Amino acid sequence: MKKKRGLTLTMNPPESDVIKVDLHPISEDDDIGFFACMTIDRPDKLNALNAEVMASLKAVCAWMESSDDVRVLVVTGAAPKAPLEGKRAKPHAFVAGADITEFAGAGSGVIREKFRDNAVEALWNLSKPTIAMVDGFALGGGCEVACSCDVRIASNRSTFGTPEINLGLIPGYGATQRLERLVGYGKAHEMIMTGDMVPADEAQRIGLVNHVVSPEELEDTVFAMARRIGSKSSHTLRVGKQTVRAALDEGLTDGVELEAVAFANLFDSEDKEIGVQAFLNRETARWKHR
Numbered sequence: 001m002k003k004k005r006g007l008t009l010t011m012n013p014p015e016s017d018v019i020k021v022d023l024h025p026i027s028e029d030d031d032i033g034f035f036a037c038m039t040i041d042r043p044d045k046l047n048a049l050n051a052e053v054m055a056s057l058k059a060v061c062a063w064m065e066s067s068d069d070v071r072v073l074v075v076t077g078a079a080p081k082a083p084l085e086g087k088r089a090k091p092h093a094f095v096a097g098a099d100i101t102e103f104a105g106a107g108s109g110v111i112r113e114k115f116r117d118n119a120v121e122a123l124w125n126l127s128k129p130t131i132a133m134v135d136g137f138a139l140g141g142g143c144e145v146a147c148s149c150d151v152r153i154a155s156n157r158s159t160f161g162t163p164e165i166n167l168g169l170i171p172g173y174g175a176t177q178r179l180e181r182l183v184g185y186g187k188a189h190e191m192i193m194t195g196d197m198v199p200a201d202e203a204q205r206i207g208l209v210n211h212v213v214s215p216e217e218l219e220d221t222v223f224a225m226a227r228r229i230g231s232k233s234s235h236t237l238r239v240g241k242q243t244v245r246a247a248l249d250e251g252l253t254d255g256v257e258l259e260a261v262a263f264a265n266l267f268d269s270e271d272k273e274i275g276v277q278a279f280l281n282r283e284t285a286r287w288k289h290r
């Protein structure tokens with residue numbers, strides 16, 4: 001059981017050789033919980049998603065869901081190691097896709113099993129806020145991991161793309177659907193049909209990323225947002241996330257109706273009264289997260 005500041009986590013983050021999880025307090029002054037930064041750690045393979053990464057990512061999602069004091073998840077990729085003498089430095093990568101070595105010789109049965117109920121869906125289905133912190137290549141499954149997060153913030157040296165077409169494939173971790181929702185039908189077709197890479201500034205212009213900053217500013221920018229979001233009521237955030245998600249599946253009329261129900265239900269939550277009273281008394285809200 002890990003004790004950090006005044007709070008005790010019910011479960012330590014799962015450990016693995018390919019994913020690291022660091023916990024950061026949301027506030028330096030107050031025990032109001034943590035945000036987790038999960039780093040996919042295979043820099044020599046540009047953090048490609050092999051079976052071990054996918055299993056670990058799923059375990060982290062399950063841990064996040066059951067850890068009440070961990071309020072936001074940041075997802076990132078490890079920076080390249082210093083090159084061995086005489087060797088070329090590897091490029092920066094968020095994730096350069098599914099591990100292509102696992103595709104060689106694989107048939108549909110194997111792939112159906114591997115991609116069924118996969119970790120990218122677990123990330124997408126997480127009830128807590130998620131932020132992709134992208135520094136470098138976000139290709140194929142990497143672009144899809146980013147699209148499965150709620151917010152994407154990228155360094156200006158990042159590149160996005162769905163190059164599966166060059167392998168005789170289409171995206172398999174949801175880009176035909178989630179990338180399309182972010183960038184629209186025409187641009188998604190272009191990306192999936194050409195496999196062309198989209199630089200960060202263009203990714204921002206087409207709605208694929210929320211913010212683009214310098215590599216030096218990236219972590220501070222992302223962590224500041226994780227702290228800002230983490231300081232809100234987890235209960236309200238969960239309801240807000242579910243309701244915005246409904247916009248993807250429901251028609252406008254049904255979606256607005258769903259929002260009306262969710263909005264009204266929040267009036268029975270403790271945090272609504274805490275938030276309203278804090279505003280009226282010019283105090284900081286101390287959420288109960290329910």
Ligand code: COA
Pocket residue numbers: 044045046048090091096097098099100101137139140141163164167
């Ligand atoms: N799966 C497995 N290994 C990968 C990988 C992937 N998706 N992407 C990169 N790697 C490995 C390379 O094989 C190489 O390993 P090695 O040094 O042991 O030979 C290492 O990562 C570095 O990649 P490299 O290709 O040498 O870097 P680069 O700077 O020349 O090119 C990319 C960078 C991203 C353009 C190139 O690696 C690439 O196209 N990767 C595949 C992207 C892709 O198609 N993704 C979708 C998969 S479905």
